[in-house]
Amino acid sequence: MRQAATLQRSLYDSLRKAVLDGGLPPSTRLPASRDLAQALNLSRNTVKAAFEQLVAEGYLRATTGSGTYVCDVLPEEVLWASADKSAGRPEQDWPTPEIKLSKRGSQVLERTWTLGSQWAPFVSGVPDVEEFPQKKFDRLEALWRGRQRAQWLTYGGNEASRALRIAIADYLRQARSVRCEPDQIVITDGVHQAVELTTRLLADVGDSAWVEDPGYWGIRKLLAINGLRVIGRPVDAEGMTLPASKRHAVPKIILVTPSHQYPLGAVMSLRRRGELLDYAIRNKIWIVEDDYDSEFRFSGHPIPCLQGLVPNSPVIYIGTFSKTLYPGLRVAYMVLPRAACRAFSNAHSELHRMGRQATHATLAAFLAEGHFSAHIRKMRLIYAQRRHKLRQLILDEFGEHAMHPFDSNAGLHLVMRLPDGVDDVAIADHAKREGIVVQPLSRYHLQPKNASGLLLGFGAVHPDRMEAPFKTLAKVIRAAS
Amino acid sequence: MRQAATLQRSLYDSLRKAVLDGGLPPSTRLPASRDLAQALNLSRNTVKAAFEQLVAEGYLRATTGSGTYVCDVLPEEVLWASADKSAGRPEQDWPTPEIKLSKRGSQVLERTWTLGSQWAPFVSGVPDVEEFPQKKFDRLEALWRGRQRAQWLTYGGNEASRALRIAIADYLRQARSVRCEPDQIVITDGVHQAVELTTRLLADVGDSAWVEDPGYWGIRKLLAINGLRVIGRPVDAEGMTLPASKRHAVPKIILVTPSHQYPLGAVMSLRRRGELLDYAIRNKIWIVEDDYDSEFRFSGHPIPCLQGLVPNSPVIYIGTFSKTLYPGLRVAYMVLPRAACRAFSNAHSELHRMGRQATHATLAAFLAEGHFSAHIRKMRLIYAQRRHKLRQLILDEFGEHAMHPFDSNAGLHLVMRLPDGVDDVAIADHAKREGIVVQPLSRYHLQPKNASGLLLGFGAVHPDRMEAPFKTLAKVIRAAS
Numbered sequence: 001m002r003q004a005a006t007l008q009r010s011l012y013d014s015l016r017k018a019v020l021d022g023g024l025p026p027s028t029r030l031p032a033s034r035d036l037a038q039a040l041n042l043s044r045n046t047v048k049a050a051f052e053q054l055v056a057e058g059y060l061r062a063t064t065g066s067g068t069y070v071c072d073v074l075p076e077e078v079l080w081a082s083a084d085k086s087a088g089r090p091e092q093d094w095p096t097p098e099i100k101l102s103k104r105g106s107q108v109l110e111r112t113w114t115l116g117s118q119w120a121p122f123v124s125g126v127p128d129v130e131e132f133p134q135k136k137f138d139r140l141e142a143l144w145r146g147r148q149r150a151q152w153l154t155y156g157g158n159e160a161s162r163a164l165r166i167a168i169a170d171y172l173r174q175a176r177s178v179r180c181e182p183d184q185i186v187i188t189d190g191v192h193q194a195v196e197l198t199t200r201l202l203a204d205v206g207d208s209a210w211v212e213d214p215g216y217w218g219i220r221k222l223l224a225i226n227g228l229r230v231i232g233r234p235v236d237a238e239g240m241t242l243p244a245s246k247r248h249a250v251p252k253i254i255l256v257t258p259s260h261q262y263p264l265g266a267v268m269s270l271r272r273r274g275e276l277l278d279y280a281i282r283n284k285i286w287i288v289e290d291d292y293d294s295e296f297r298f299s300g301h302p303i304p305c306l307q308g309l310v311p312n313s314p315v316i317y318i319g320t321f322s323k324t325l326y327p328g329l330r331v332a333y334m335v336l337p338r339a340a341c342r343a344f345s346n347a348h349s350e351l352h353r354m355g356r357q358a359t360h361a362t363l364a365a366f367l368a369e370g371h372f373s374a375h376i377r378k379m380r381l382i383y384a385q386r387r388h389k390l391r392q393l394i395l396d397e398f399g400e401h402a403m404h405p406f407d408s409n410a411g412l413h414l415v416m417r418l419p420d421g422v423d424d425v426a427i428a429d430h431a432k433r434e435g436i437v438v439q440p441l442s443r444y445h446l447q448p449k450n451a452s453g454l455l456l457g458f459g460a461v462h463p464d465r466m467e468a469p470f471k472t473l474a475k476v477i478r479a480a481s
Numbered sequence: 482m483r484q485a486a487t488l489q490r491s492l493y494d495s496l497r498k499a500v501l502d503g504g505l506p507p508s509t510r511l512p513a514s515r516d517l518a519q520a521l522n523l524s525r526n527t528v529k530a531a532f533e534q535l536v537a538e539g540y541l542r543a544t545t546g547s548g549t550y551v552c553d554v555l556p557e558e559v560l561w562a563s564a565d566k567s568a569g570r571p572e573q574d575w576p577t578p579e580i581k582l583s584k585r586g587s588q589v590l591e592r593t594w595t596l597g598s599q600w601a602p603f604v605s606g607v608p609d610v611e612e613f614p615q616k617k618f619d620r621l622e623a624l625w626r627g628r629q630r631a632q633w634l635t636y637g638g639n640e641a642s643r644a645l646r647i648a649i650a651d652y653l654r655q656a657r658s659v660r661c662e663p664d665q666i667v668i669t670d671g672v673h674q675a676v677e678l679t680t681r682l683l684a685d686v687g688d689s690a691w692v693e694d695p696g697y698w699g700i701r702k703l704l705a706i707n708g709l710r711v712i713g714r715p716v717d718a719e720g721m722t723l724p725a726s727k728r729h730a731v732p733k734i735i736l737v738t739p740s741h742q743y744p745l746g747a748v749m750s751l752r753r754r755g756e757l758l759d760y761a762i763r764n765k766i767w768i769v770e771d772d773y774d775s776e777f778r779f780s781g782h783p784i785p786c787l788q789g790l791v792p793n794s795p796v797i798y799i800g801t802f803s804k805t806l807y808p809g810l811r812v813a814y815m816v817l818p819r820a821a822c823r824a825f826s827n828a829h830s831e832l833h834r835m836g837r838q839a840t841h842a843t844l845a846a847f848l849a850e851g852h853f854s855a856h857i858r859k860m861r862l863i864y865a866q867r868r869h870k871l872r873q874l875i876l877d878e879f880g881e882h883a884m885h886p887f888d889s890n891a892g893l894h895l896v897m898r899l900p901d902g903v904d905d906v907a908i909a910d911h912a913k914r915e916g917i918v919v920q921p922l923s924r925y926h927l928q929p930k931n932a933s934g935l936l937l938g939f940g941a942v943h944p945d946r947m948e949a950p951f952k953t954l955a956k957v958i959r960a961a962s
Contacts, residue, residue, distance in 0.1 A: 049780045052780060052890075056748040056750065056784060056889065057750060057751040057784070058719070058750035058751040058752035058753070059751075071752070073752065074752075094791065094792040094793045095762070095793060096793045096818070096819075096820060097761075097762070097765065097767070097793065097794075097795040097818060097820070098765065098820070099818065099820045099821045099824065100683075100765075101682055101683070101824060102681065102682060102683055102684050102685045102688075103685050104681055104685055104686075105681055105682035105683065105824070105828060108681070108682075108828045108831050108832060109824060109827055109828055109831070112827050112830075112831055119632065119635075126635060129631045129632075129634035129635060130631045132631075132634060134626070134629065134634075138623075138626050142619075142623065145615070145619050148615065150610045150611045150613075151600065151610075152809060153610035153613060153615075153807035153808070153809045153810075154600075154607060154610060154807070154808050154809055155808050155809060189670060189811075189833075190833070190834055192832065192833060192834060193833070200583065200585055200586055200589070200706055201582055201583060201586035201589075202581075202582070202583055202586065203583050204583045204584050204585055205585075205686055205708055207583075218831070221831060221832070222832070225681055225832070227686055227708060238539070267537040269537065269538060269539035270538040270539040270540075271539035271552070271554065271555075272539070280578075281576065281578070284578065284579065284581075286578070299530045299533060303537060303538070310575065311575040312575045312576060312577045312578065313578075314578040326634035326635070327634070327635050327636045327834070327836055328633060328634045328635055328636060328835075328836030328837060328838050329634075329836065329837075330670075330834070330835075330836045330837055337577070337578060337580065338577075339577060339578070339579070339580045340580045343580065343582060343586070343590060346590055346593050347586060347589045347590055349593075350589050350590070350593055350699070350702060351589060351673065351702070351703070351706070352670075352671070352673060352674075353671055353673060353808070353811070354809075354811075355808055355809030355810065355811045356809060356810075356811055357809050408537065409533075
């Protein structure tokens with residue numbers, strides 16, 4: 001086998017050389033493979049394979065019946081032409097094509113704040129992955145891999161992901177008062193993918209979407225790159241506000257974070273939830289409920305989700321394991337109205353394909369066996385303590401006024417207010433140079449506002465290691481104010 | 482802790498009830514939490530938590546200083562309003578919101594051919610996952626999980642994915658003649674994600690893209706949903722053709738499968754490659770090279786890729802492990818020109834986030850330790866045998882004419898020609914009812930054509946189990962012709 005390949009390669013090389021240096025001039029008719037094989041004492045297949053290769057690469061042309069000929073224009077000649085007069089020049093002298101990004105591409109690259117370190121204090125929006133029960137998870141994964149059937153290696157849509165949908169539905173019904181059956185759930189690789197799927201299936205280019213202002217810029221970028229007009233709705237202590245006057249353009253979709261408004265932390269009041277549902281039902285539009293951080297509420301009992309407030313609500317519910325387990329897991333889920341399930345899961349399969357069945361099966365077992373709820377209960381206590389500690393540090397250093405009034409004792413970050421007009425971006429940049437990552441509040445505002453502040457994540461900072469970086473941050477802030 | 486929660490819950494319930502049944506009429510001022518705590522012999526925190534909850538849900542309002550009051554409009558009233566006069570009705574009577582899909586959403590759902598079984602003969606484009614060395618892969622994964630550091634659980638961009646980029650770069654340089662360094666590689670969750678990232682960063686809504694006609698409809702859907710005008714370029718025996726006249730609109734991007742044109746199987750001649758590069762360089766546009774199936778060439782040596790043909794080529798190279806390992810792995814890669822690396826990897830992180838580090842580390846080891854190349858060598862022999870067997874079945878049953886002339890002895894499927902005008906969709910539907918999955922060639926054509934044929938995948942069909950289903954398919958075909 002190998003020997004045949006070598007013979008064929010050397011025949012290919014010598015023929016190609018002969019063609020290039022004119023030993024076999026253009027239009028020359030080559031001997032039939034049979035004769036050449038005999039002459040060279042090679043197998044006919046070896047000769048045919050070498051011919052095929054040279055035909056495929058454009059050195060020879062085979063005309064059925066009448067034999068094989070040397071081409072008139074050789075690939076090399078074409079290539080030198082394509083090289084734009086720089087043929088023969090050393091590699092570094094070849095023209096480097098210029099990259100001109102599209103308008104939407106440039107938009108995506110504006111304000112890329114999360115890029116870079118995930119490991120400094122006070123990175124916000126990340127859980128303490130050190131606390132994740134990796135060994136337990138790995139044991140389950142090994143177990144499931146053992147039982148794995150080859151089918152699981154193909155694209156998704158089989159019993160492994162079904163087991164996960166069942167486990168997620170059970171969890172959401174109990175813990176979040178979501179009204180759902182397993183077949184209403186679509187599993188995605190993250191919240192972004194879920195939001196994007198929803199946007200594309202429900203809205204066309206030029207349609208508009210309401211988002212909270214301030215709000216998560218990541219979602220705004222997704223909406224914009226999908227051609228939607230992004231309209232910011234101001235947030236008050238009860239959550240996203242609705243327009244007072246009837247004279248406004250009705251959007252196609254409304255995206256909200258009712259359980260814990262991001263980033264300010266307000267809980268959407270039941271009254272506002274009612275008004276929002278009412279608005280969506282009357283106008284026949286859809287609400288996308290991002291229930292992020294809902295598991296981490298440290299006083300009172302968790303607020304029931306918007307989706308389950310009334311039957312058949314016009315709500316698409318989205319949740320993720322990125323904050324409850326770990327971000328790198330890349331598993332999120334959406335709960336769809338029955339009427340939309342088929343369209344969404346088919347489109348998901350068409351656009352994103354699926355797979356990762358071993359991960360889905362492991363996660364299903366992790367939920368079904370209660371490890372997930374146990375982990376959340378454990379982390380809720382840990383985060384409550386860290387939140388308390390950070391809050392104390394802020395109060396001691398800057399006083400009550402520094403705490404944002406909408407704060408609702410939940411989540412993985414705190415919003416610290418700065419005097420209006422203070423340049424929070426400059427402070428964040430300065431802090432970064434000191435090895436501290438804080439997010440400037442002004443960056444979350446769609447409408448330029450002089451509201452100034454900082455997001456401080458406490459999820460991944462051990463209480464004993466919180467004070468020193470906070471003192472450093474305080475110095476940076478005082479230097480700027 | 483738990484007891485406090487119970488007390489708080491019961492206080493919450495009784496207060497809420499009192500508010501709802503008028504025991505506490507609107508605007509009533511509640512006693513201060515301290516006094517109420519004393520009166521009920523509860524801790525003040527318990528009372529405060531219950532108050533907080535009721536405020537959050539809109540039953541009470543707290544006005545700093547002057548105390549806590551019962552709200553004038555209660556959440557329930559708002560909710561009943563929102564329920565659109567159907568309050569009190571049984572659940573099934575609640576209005577079900579109607580789903581109106583967007584135009585682009587409906588496009589995505591047209592011609593959803595791959596949906597459904599991945600396990601019948603002759604599903605095309607899937608490898609034989611039964612042959613995947615699962616145990617070897619799992620051992621490596623266990624090994625790496627053992628060494629895993631918590632950092633790997635966060636979003637990507639660390640040493641695990643770096644190891645994979647290094648391994649992929651080594652492989653591509655050796656096996657595919659790609660010109661690249663590890664930092665030119667971006668790892669994606671699949672080819673679709675890579676194509677979509679490219680489309681969005683290089684083209685805006687309304688820009689046009691050239692695709693091969695016939696070609697892969699999946700890519701056409703991605704381009705369309707991103708607002709591009711999809712222009713089909715006819716394919717001949719040398720691959721995608723270029724327009725003869727100068728009078729045509731120059732596209733923003735050109736998507737091609739030079740190694741093995743999908744679905745017809747032509748290898749793009751070196752001459753055509755030169756012309757294509759020349760066209761792209763002169764017009765300052767980009768070529769997206771989908772190098773799918775390039776590993777499975779059964780005669781001659783693999784054709785070098787387009788990207789590496791000349792230095793600094795205007796080519797974005799895309800490959801995947803879906804066919805060489807297994808589809809459910811969901812790992813693909815793109816090779817970018819140096820000038821574009823930073824923009825693409827930042828945008829990738831902004832839009833898709835990353836993670837799955839354990840998978841990346843395992844895959845890196847699988848490549849670096851030579852298991853990947855070994856698996857490809859093994860599968861190349863297996864597939865060659867299966868291809869030969871299927872080809873023989875077709876020849877014996879329908880003769881030489883049934884084989885597509887562009888066929889180039891590579892890949893995981895064969896294209897069988899049917900007499901012009903024969904309804905290949907009807908045949909595919911009929912075959913599906915017989916438990917046989919074949920793709921109708923006409924579906925791959927952008928311009929309606931009467932070219933008729935079937936794609937038969939042989940990758941996942943054992944030679945000994947090939948004849949029976951083929952005979953059944955032959956009957957179905959004869960019945961239709």
